[in-house]
Amino acid sequence: MSLSVNNSSKKDQLNVAIAQIAPVWLDREATLQKVSDAISDAANQKAELIGFGETVLPGYPFWIERTDGARFNDPIQKEMHAHYLDQAVVIERGDLNGICAQARDHGMAIYLGIYERPADRGGHSGFCSLVYINELGVIGSVHRKLMPTYEERLTWSPGDGNGLRTHALGAFRVGGLNCWENWMPLARTALYADGEDFHFACWPGGERNTAISPFLAQEGRSYVMSVSGLMRVSDFPADTPHLERILAGNGDAEFLANGGSCLVAPDGSYVIEPVIGVEAVKTATIDHAMVRRERQNFDPVGHYSRPDVLKLDVDRRRQTAARFID
Template identity: 60%
Template sequence: MNDERLTVALAQIAPIWLDRQGTTKKICAYVADAAKQGAEFICFGETILPGYPFWLDLTQGSRFNDDVQKDLHAYYVAQGVDIEAGDLDSICEAAKQHQIAIMLGCLERPSDRTGYSVYCSCVYINAQGEIGSVHRKLMPTYEERLTWAPGDGHGLRTHGLKNFRVGGLNCWENWMPLSRAALYAQGEDVHVGIWPGNLRNTEDLTRFIAKEGRSFSIAVSGLMRRQDFPSDFPHIDKILERCPDILANGGSCIANPDGTWLIEPVIDQECLLLATLDKNEVRRERQNFDVAGHYSRPDITRLVVNRERQTLVRFEGE
């Protein structure tokens, strides 16, 4: 086994929208297929399990105390992922069975925050089927704030995978310089940006992150088309009234540490994209610029990261 090379897979798929069990089965099938093709690491898009809240922009999501929005949110929360209750167990088992690491975007509804608030979370699962970190998106973007709660720094971590260190951020977090810096400083040399989809998000930023971090930069996106909405979904008529044919067109891609394309963005199709990364390419590009190493000045500017998991109450004693 060559620990200096890592074969990665990008699963650009549409979810079985807001069907946690159905989407989990689809994810496990892609995990198995990727492993069969020799992948050692597979990545999925933002909240692919069970899906992105596309209704917000189509149904006047900001209307306060509105019965339609309450119905839709309640349905969404019920399909969220309770990690402590075992909702990721079958995916973890697939990772272990096929000896493949996974970066997965999911809608997390943690019991330690009542189980009724949901978070956009990026979950890393190692090849032994163990969850290494759960990163809750620090700041939901624009209308996402109507349904997702803001996260914390607990999951700002990188993980060893062969001779690589991998890390990931959710969607527009990839635009946040300090969030990127928190990962760079931990030796990240494979950066994974997970997105709900769309070329406009991935075509520029993916290459920029590669050139800034002198790392391999992966963008993995979901797909969502008008026909992907289930016909029996609550208030589906209101959603489809203003719904375009394409809501998320993909754009998954990989940039080399010098900013050139390893895989150019792919749109408008479900697919499994594979590539092999060479650790020596990271070393070569760090020769003249190492953003958290020889080109940093921690005596002048430094970043402090609070990794404490946020909670309302801490009980002491019996």
């Protein structure tokens, strides 16, 4: 005799959307419009959560490895830094107010990768940040990338643990990390310990980056949404500073980043296969009952943990250079 058990219900389900889009490179306002259009598209598909790639707003710093970015006191690097800062997102200025309003109007949560120019760090350094906006249109967290990767350190500042937080969304608790932070076991553990069962991973683009997604899903016994950016030669505005030099060596290749966004279930199987080489908004319905089933034999911070032997301390205070007492 076989026994069939259906422990799922409508309240367990969440409709989620991958938004793989290319920026209008280093043009904040034009890229904001593309982000807004993708949100509208997802709303038409009844999405309750949408995610975008790393620093899609206003774009990834592709120039560094292509213009001798480590050359000290170089006029080109200074000019590009200033141009990047000019197009960065200043949350305190209200740059995301329109996106927050869309989230509220559609009842949709949003993970958005931005290049952030925060006032609380003086306003002239930038951070690779992942912003979570909840379904009420309220910014729930701004996670500044803990350690920029390789040449990224020449333009992005190291962040802090303030954004290592999860958020309630329907039956799920959602959390996220930027790019190679997803390779950091302790950063992942911090989110697991905060109850994460839906993990959002953002990447600048390239399907090899999202190859880790099935592993993350099986380790966390969580859904994993990996969203990458896309970057084509045609996405560079004609007035981009030093454009010829940036594109030199690209040959006839169309892409600098070819996407790879995907959605993986807690057992490591694909819900949405990697999307390569195209802009797309793709939706799927996920079911929290699958999380509960997969946690039966492994729960990384529950029954399969030993906090008496291994324990993690997480400092979630926002780092600042000064504390003013008036």
